Amino acid sequence: MAALAQQAARLWGFAPDQIRLAARRENIVWRAEDGSGAFALRLHRPGYRNAAQLLSELRWMDALVQGGLNVPRPVPSRAGTLVEAVGDTLVDLLTWLPGRPIGMQGQLDVTDRVGLCCNLGALLARLHDISDGWTPPPDFSRPAWDRAGLLGDRPLWGPFWDNPGLTAAQRATLLAARAKADAHLAAIEPGLDYGLIHADALSENILIHDDALSLIDFDDGGWGFRDFDLATFLMRFLPAPDYPALRAALLAGYAKRRAVDPGALDLFILLRALTYPGWIIPRLHEPGGDARSARAIHTALPLAEAYLATP
Structure with missing residues (x-):
């Protein structure tokens, strides 16, 4: 799973030493950090959501951010895409919100x-x-x-x-x-x-x-x-x-x-x-x-x- 996460992280420009496992729940979440801040790299459970559903979720979240709600903001990959695929695993990146x-x-x-x-x-x-x-x-x-x-x-x-x-x-x-x-x-x-x-x-x-x-x-x-x-x-x-x-x-x-x-x-x-x-x-x-x-x-x-x- 670490190799998969590292491959996904490279799509957003993160090096292997810039990510660490944060949560293993419905999705597997890695915390990615660089000079610009911290982010949540989500590796989605294969088969649970398709790319169209994930893209819709991210667009909705972006609209909530634009409306002033404090929710994670989606971050495009280096290719300008909100949702990427690594094999059969769909991946996206969100800003990491402070707090507990x-x-x-x-x-x-x-x-x-x-x-x-x-x-x-x-x-x-x-x-x-x-x-x-x-x-x-x-x-x-x-x-x-x-x-x-x-x-x-x-x-x-x-x-x-x-x-x-x-x-x-x-x-x-x-x-x-x-x-x-x-x-x-x-x-x-x-x-x-x-x-x-x-x-x-x-x-x-x-x-x-x-x-x-x-x-x-x-x-x-x-x-x-x-x-x-x-x-x-x-x-x-x-x-x-x-x-x-x-x-x-x-x-x-x-x-x-x-x-x-x-x-x-x-x-x-x-x-x-x-x-x-x-x-x-x-x-x-x-x-x-x-x-x-x-x-x-x-x-x-x-x-x-x-x-x-x-x-």
Whole structure:
């Protein structure tokens, strides 16, 4: 992998000693540094996104930067291209934002948790506002977290009801929740705010620097319901004792754009939880895959059961 990264780095003019491994997640990220600053060299998981989708992501991010949002800025290669290919691996380069994640795996490593959530709500509102004011090019191609992408026969992150860790009874529960949620979403869909969303606003993807927040990792960003962005963040904090306060603060910050219907938000928290048992299926062979699958099921099932128990 180091040889692949070095080959990719040369496309932007970096020498092998100017890069180092920074993160091995959905994509493999290397930190590249030269006299002009620090950058994130992303080696994308083969087959997850095509070149057109990545180029669309980068153009959108550039529009957000132009709109004043603090997100990474795409950097063209020496050939003037935003997306390059090294074998079957697609590569791009982004500016490296200062700061640290606000937390990891559902934790908030900050003193003022409520204040942070209020600021995050305002940041997501700005993201949505700037996105609405931008006209994507005709060839713009990003995934759609719409009703089909969440609950259809081929959801974006896979058929969550087919996770091999489910018992027959658990599978039946998720299928029943899927059917009820599909009808529910179809009924309220006309009144929902829909547009470009980040779709992965986890604490790991939110940086804090000098009390200012910024967003990274737009890999799953695309078209979707705006409440889904709020639900993605909140789902991880459902067990927290101060969850009601965190939720209220997030919505208060976001209310500068519009109020959020509590019932719709609860539905999207369920839908967010349902995506993870599907997401992990093709990754079960990776280190920790079984444990991550078990956690995803453990989170989704109680929400599905509670949802089915409501009128």
